[in-house]
Amino acid sequence: MNKRLQQATGKSLIYAALCLWTVVCLFPIYWTLTTSFKLGRDVIRGRLIPGVDYVPSWVGWRSLGFSPDTIFEASTVRTEFFSRFENSLIISLGASSLSLVLGSLAAYGLARFSYRAGPLHNRDISFFFLSQLILPPAVLAMPILILYRAVDLLDTRIGVILIYTLSVLPIVIWITRDQFASIPRELEQAALVDGCSTWGAFFRVVLPLAMPGLAAAFILSVILCWNEYFLAALLTSSNAKTLPVMVASQTGVSGVGWWTMAALCFASVLPLVIVGLFLEKFIVKGLTAGSVK
Template identity: 70%
Template sequence: MIERVLIYAALALWTFIALFPLYWTLSTSFKLGRDVTQGHLIPWLDFQPSWKGFQSLGLSPDTIFAHSNVRDEFLNKFFNSVICSLGASALAVVIGSLAAYGLSRFDYKFGVWRNKDISFFFLSQLILPPVVLAMPFLILYKELALLDTRIGLILVYTLMVLPIVIWVMRDQFDTIPNEIEQAALVDGCSIWGAFFRIVLPIAMPGMVAAFILSIVLCWNEYFFASLLTGFDAQTLPVMVASQTGSQGINWWTMAALSTAAIAPLVLIGIFLERYIVMGLTAGSGK
């Protein structure tokens, strides 16, 4: 009994620690400047909630139907984030699934490298600091006229999340017995037919999980969005980071903008949690 109480107490403490940044962001979006600096946390007890943060974005109840240049800018950045995140995630899942299937089903040899070495090479690309690629990408994108374009961001985001997709999907394909594909081939399916009609439906939970993780990573990406865009293709993280004024940081505006920016990810986590868990835990008991 005591052990169970301690476990639940530890879980409750960890839940509080994990969710407190979200609560702080949400509560700050309803504060005034003095409430932010004084560290007030509990609405109606420590401070009186205000729509000032959302009013500055044209997202408050009294401004939502009025014309607002800031709201138009927010919606533009929001749609840029949606298009770039969905486009890059879909492209990464397509390419990564094919690469992962090859690493799972065929034996490759490049010098001393084998399949495991190739897989680790893909994962090692996540260790590379993005700033190392700043100058090469700037020069390349300038020559290809991809600066400040959605296509440019989609391409670089695809490269960014591709290693994770390959690793997730490779584990998915490893759990699917080869005998299923061989039986499909015996029944008259081609290799591609067996892949699309047999293997992919079984590996769909992993694809959904990889797709969702890719969306989250692309949605939160700031460095390349700030480096390779000017205005037309800027995303929400760049807009959030730019909320500074002559007197310092507009915390209430930044918090309101952050709340609006993370809301889609919170909804994804709530409604698609079972798909994420299903995809990431598939094959764990192999």
């Protein structure tokens, strides 16, 4: 009886801790969503519960043209939002896809072949890639700006995609290298014996088994590219401006429009939540892919 009581108590504590952590993780999203329905006085007073502490208002969404009374009317801000959303979507997916292709090939080479550059070996080369994240982007601001102006890539999607690819490439290489290293070489050797070429073994055997790591690297790359602000603000002005730059523009001489910024932030974060939920199933499927030969 005491053993059952201890087990029940342990499970209760675990579930309580998980519930508490869930609240902590979801509270910023709840705060952002509820703030988008607040007036200025409600934001200042820190009202929390809509319908109890304050009366919800569409003021934040109305300023973006997404309220029920303005959704079917012409809105300059809504048009700008969709334009920035399109830029963020194309740039994030483009940079993440490009970094995944380049990074996975580099990671496969580091995991399967031995390299030597003087005293440096594979592990040193891998750490070199990861060490590029230590350098603050502000240090590279002036060289990048001068280079982009010389090659006419300022305020272009392709220019932002290229610099984002470089910024997330070290993370992709680091994640996928460990994934490739965990796959037994014997599986590739068996595929070669069965008649596959080197590329055939890579695409038919290695990639399906490495899919969880590739999916995780892709999700992380999309999130980093979607939320990046500094480089987007530096290299864009109008044509390729992204959502984070639009969110930051809500501050002005008259103060911060918290309700508008909250509505804009929630609308910006929502696609990431949907993508995460969709690719979560993909990761689980990838974990079981190739487990039975």
